[in-house]
Amino acid sequence: MNSRPAAYAVAERAARESYGKLLAYLAARSGNIDAAQDALADAFTSALERWPLDGVPRTPDAWLLVSARHRLFDRHRRDVRAERLHGALAAAARDAQRDFERAGEIGDERLAFMFACTAAAIAPEMRAPLMLQLVLGLDAARIASAFLIAPAAMSQRLVRAKRKIAAAGTPLPRVSPDDLSARIDAVLAAVYAAFSAGWSDPAGVDPRVSGLAVEALWLGRLVADIVPDDPETLGLLALMLHADARRAARRDSTGAYVPLAEQNTRLWNAAQIDEAESLLRRAARARRPGRFQLEAAIQSAYAEYRFGREPAWNAIVALYDGLLRIAGSPVVALNRAVAVGRLRGAPAGLLALDDVAVRSDLRDYQPYWAARADLLAATGARAEAYRAFERAAGLSVDPAVRGYLLGCARRLGTAQPSAPSSASEGKSPG
Amino acid sequence: MEFLLQLYADQTRWSTLPPDQAHAEMGAYAAYTQALHDAGVFVAGERLAPPSSAASVRVSADGKASVVDGPYPETKEQLGGYYVIDVADHDAAVSWAARCPGASHGTVEVRPIMAVPTAA
Numbered sequence: 425m426n427s428r429p430a431a432y433a434v435a436e437r438a439a440r441e442s443y444g445k446l447l448a449y450l451a452a453r454s455g456n457i458d459a460a461q462d463a464l465a466d467a468f469t470s471a472l473e474r475w476p477l478d479g480v481p482r483t484p485d486a487w488l489l490v491s492a493r494h495r496l497f498d499r500h501r502r503d504v505r506a507e508r509l510h511g512a513l514a515a516a517a518r519d520a521q522r523d524f525e526r527a528g529e530i531g532d533e534r535l536a537f538m539f540a541c542t543a544a545a546i547a548p549e550m551r552a553p554l555m556l557q558l559v560l561g562l563d564a565a566r567i568a569s570a571f572l573i574a575p576a577a578m579s580q581r582l583v584r585a586k587r588k589i590a591a592a593g594t595p596l597p598r599v600s601p602d603d604l605s606a607r608i609d610a611v612l613a614a615v616y617a618a619f620s621a622g623w624s625d626p627a628g629v630d631p632r633v634s635g636l637a638v639e640a641l642w643l644g645r646l647v648a649d650i651v652p653d654d655p656e657t658l659g660l661l662a663l664m665l666h667a668d669a670r671r672a673a674r675r676d677s678t679g680a681y682v683p684l685a686e687q688n689t690r691l692w693n694a695a696q697i698d699e700a701e702s703l704l705r706r707a708a709r710a711r712r713p714g715r716f717q718l719e720a721a722i723q724s725a726y727a728e729y730r731f732g733r734e735p736a737w738n739a740i741v742a743l744y745d746g747l748l749r750i751a752g753s754p755v756v757a758l759n760r761a762v763a764v765g766r767l768r769g770a771p772a773g774l775l776a777l778d779d780v781a782v783r784s785d786l787r788d789y790q791p792y793w794a795a796r797a798d799l800l801a802a803t804g805a806r807a808e809a810y811r812a813f814e815r816a817a818g819l820s821v822d823p824a825v826r827g828y829l830l831g832c833a834r835r836l837g838t839a840q841p842s843a844p845s846s847a848s849e850g851k852s853p854g
Numbered sequence: 855m856e857f858l859l860q861l862y863a864d865q866t867r868w869s870t871l872p873p874d875q876a877h878a879e880m881g882a883y884a885a886y887t888q889a890l891h892d893a894g895v896f897v898a899g900e901r902l903a904p905p906s907s908a909a910s911v912r913v914s915a916d917g918k919a920s921v922v923d924g925p926y927p928e929t930k931e932q933l934g935g936y937y938v939i940d941v942a943d944h945d946a947a948v949s950w951a952a953r954c955p956g957a958s959h960g961t962v963e964v965r966p967i968m969a970v971p972t973a974a
Binding site: 539573574787814820830833 | 878881882883884885886887889890892893944945949950952953955957958959966
């Protein structure tokens with residue numbers, strides 16, 4: 425019955441695929457990202473209008489290219505200045521056409537483009553937004569909302585970042601195979617930032633809110649297609665698939681938030697979890713562990729709930745220890761403290777948590793207060809736990825999470841503290 | 855930098871809310887307000903009486919005053935409350951606005967307050 429939305433999804437996927445490829449190609453050769461974006465904008469918009477109705481053309485790249493070239497040459501005739509500006513771009517478009525006629529496809533330079541987006545000159549927090557715009561063609565307003573930034577500010581920052589790519593010189597970086605794994609880490613970090621946008625932020629809400637999980641998974645698959653043997657790339661994809669697999673179980677039928685330990689695991693996407701597990705096994709064969717493989721392994725341990733079993737907390741703590749050594753962050757340390765609480769009891773967890781709080785400013789970090797509240801409740805410190813739940817609720821962006829935390833506080837006020845739940849789920853891909 | 859967060863929502867909604875939901879919502883605002891205090895960014899904040907209690911006043915160029923009942927302009931979403939917060943920048947103000955319960959059932963408009971140079 426939903427043939428329209430399904431057709432739209434297929435068309436959108438194809439259009440973004442071609443858009444990213446063409447933009448990377450044209451920008452790399454013309455050295456002008458803005459002009460290339462400009463030339464492709466209308467073509468991309470009309471593709472999103474027409475393809476869902478007419479079907480995806482047999483050669484989407486060619487469709488977009490022809491449509492973009494029309495626009496490009498229209499402009500030339502009108503505007504001499506634009507001609508100079510677009511001259512290199514027009515030449516690039518002719519190259520692309522030739523490429524296409526010869527090989528039936530346009531060279532895929534998206535990875536080089538992704539490297540450009542994650543170059544050292546680009547501020548780390550702008551890498552994911554830039555990639556979403558340049559590789560997938562998302563508009564600034566949508567990116568801004570996902571990252572909880574005012575659209576005008578986001579547009580401005582995107583423009584500045586693009587200028588930096590241009591200033592770094594073209595063609596885009598050619599990366600030698602030796603250099604690949606170092607460079608790819610920055611790309612993977614940006615993809616993960618897109619996945620957890622507005623989610624791993626201080627509010628700690630889940631990917632339903634970020635709304636970019638699908639796009640990030642797509643970027644992850646794209647990188648995995650280009651470098652199928654890179655273990656960290658496979659690890660990131662496994663991590664995102666695990667977290668995304670639980671999406672439907674994070675809300676009950678009334679829309680209320682359900683923490684990980686209480687989720688109906690039959691709502692988990694089994695196919696995605698199986699895929700994640702097999703990716704993780706493939707990654708392990710390379711014997712090059714890394715941050716994303718460890719994080720995926722932790723998610724894999726949580727997946728034990730599927731079989732009605734408590735996760736192996738000792739293994740999870742060990743994995744967090746490993747993670748702390750290679751990619752330590754307050755978030756990792758916080759997650760580790762929660763796992764310590766489950767393994768050695770709430771007082772041990774609280775001690776570990778205090779240790780994190782001493783070293784980092786977590787005052788406005790929602791998951792910190794949610795985790796603290798859980799641990800305090802488990803030790804019977806009801807008044808303190810109540811305050812911490814309230815504090816976490818006050819820092820929540822997601823109304824379902826806020827409601828859940830307030831409910832926890834309320835229950836403390838009227839009844840015995842219940843068993844600790846993972847209200848802190850939001851801070852990790854729970 | 856000070857920002858005004860204006861909370862716009864359908865003001866008839868509140869009166870139709872079941873008591874337990876209304877109670878939960880007050881709890882949500884209390885928690886949010888407390889979080890603003892704890893973060894050290896709270897400057898001011900109040901809930902406003904219903905728009906029906908408003909009067910709108912205008913004085914024309916020739917000095918003629920007009921007073922009408924109700925808010926200006928009459929729209930579905932009305933100003934129902936406000937916060938003034940003091941944060942580092944616009945991004946921080948937006949992220950605090952997103953945490954406001956009012957953003958989940960209405961709109962929170964974020965506006966920088968113009969700094970007036972203080973007289974010596």
